[in-house]
Amino acid sequence: MLVTRCLQRYVRGMPGAATVLHIEGDRVCMPAAALDHSGFREWLKSDDFPEGVRASYIQGEVFLEMSPESIESHNKAKTEITVELGRIVRDDDLGELYSDRTLLTHPEAALSSEPDALFCSWATLESGRVRLVPRAQRADEYIELEGSPDLVVEIVRDSSQRKDLVLLRTVYARAHIAEYWLVDARGAQLRFEILVLGPEGYSAAADATHAQPSAVLGRTFALLRERNRVGRWRYRLVTV
Numbered sequence: 001m002l003v004t005r006c007l008q009r010y011v012r013g014m015p016g017a018a019t020v021l022h023i024e025g026d027r028v029c030m031p032a033a034a035l036d037h038s039g040f041r042e043w044l045k046s047d048d049f050p051e052g053v054r055a056s057y058i059q060g061e062v063f064l065e066m067s068p069e070s071i072e073s074h075n076k077a078k079t080e081i082t083v084e085l086g087r088i089v090r091d092d093d094l095g096e097l098y099s100d101r102t103l104l105t106h107p108e109a110a111l112s113s114e115p116d117a118l119f120c121s122w123a124t125l126e127s128g129r130v131r132l133v134p135r136a137q138r139a140d141e142y143i144e145l146e147g148s149p150d151l152v153v154e155i156v157r158d159s160s161q162r163k164d165l166v167l168l169r170t171v172y173a174r175a176h177i178a179e180y181w182l183v184d185a186r187g188a189q190l191r192f193e194i195l196v197l198g199p200e201g202y203s204a205a206a207d208a209t210h211a212q213p214s215a216v217l218g219r220t221f222a223l224l225r226e227r228n229r230v231g232r233w234r235y236r237l238v239t240v
Contacts (some may be wrong), residue, residue, distance in 0.1 A: 028053060028064055035062065037110050044103060044112065045135070045143055054101075056113040058167045065159055072233050073185040074155050078116045080235040081153055081183070081223070085117065087219065088239075095121035095150070103144045104152070105133075106175035113168070117153040119216070124150055151179035151217045156186065173201045179216050183223065183235075192223035211240045 028050055033039030040057040043049055054065040069075050080238040082099050089097045099117050103113045120130045130147035134140070152172060156164045164182065172180050180202055184191040194212035195202035205213050219239045228234040 019068055028066075030062075030064070037107065038114065040051065041105060041112055041144075054114060056163065057111065058113065059110045059170050061167070063160075063163055065157075067159055069157060070186075076233055077183055077185050077223070077225075078102075078153075078155050079233050081155075081181075081237050082117050084168045084237040085119065085153075085217075088219070089119065093122075094126060094217065095119060095123075098145065098149075104149065105144055106148065106171075107146070109171050109175040111171045111175055115152040116155050118145070118149045119151045120145070120149045121216070124148070148176040150177070151181060151214070153175055153181040153183070156182070156184040158186070169202055171197070173197055179214060185225065185235075190223065190225045194221070 021172045029048075031039065031043055031048075034043040040062065044055060045145050046154065049055075056061075056063040056065075069078075070081055078100060082097070086099075089095060099115065101114050102115055102118060103112065104118060124130050124147075128147070130145055130149055132142040133144035133146050135143045143239075154160075154164045154168060169180065169182075176197070178197050180195040180197075182191070182193045182195060191208055192212060193208050194205040194214050196205045196215065205215075209228050211220045213220045222238050222240050224236045224238060226236075
């Protein structure tokens with residue numbers, strides 16, 4: 001679901017424009033203020049934000065996703081990567097790994113999104129490159145990360161193909177995120193790339209058919225997929 005800059009200009013340009021935008025009938029009621037990044041952030045953290053909606057703001061475009069994720073090509077891959085990276089980060093005491101539905105914001109890049117996973121090293125957290133934003137009236141409860149984490153993970157869905165492959169690749173670079181891990185498990189050939197930030201944006205650390213080196217974690221990774229005993233997919237993130 002996409003609200004574009006064109007819609008933003010249209011709403012603002014109408015005399016006596018409505019202050020609330022309704023999408024898909026009664027399923028989502030989005031305030032017009034959410035078409036600006038600051039208003040979008042407030043809406044996400046308000047009591048009015050609807051449950052079950054995955055929302056992103058990417059340089060003037062609002063994405064609202066409500067469909068369930070694919071079990072075989074998305075959920076299983078996400079679970080394996082999160083579990084294995086979490087183990088590595090914990091055992092090596094590298095920093096903190098945040099799982100799915102963590103809100104990441106970078107104001108200068110006009111970004112608010114929820115990666116499938118993201119990692120912040122201790123150096124990043126201690127230097128203030130990423131700060132935890134507390135909930136209103138709850139200083140001990142945090143609901144948003146603001147800044148530049150060391151790496152983000154995105155697993156492509158049919159509904160998020162343009163967002164993951166084009167828009168986020170650009171905006172994560174502008175947010176100065178050192179590594180962008182990209183997984184596409186929808187086809188016959190599993191795609192796993194660790195994209196590394198350079199002066200001209202992201203480039204692949206290695207050919208997609210080979211193991212992928214991660215300078216952030218100091219390891220080389222391969223994402224493997226095989227059939228389990230009932231003919232479904234099993235994923236394994238391994239270090240090589």
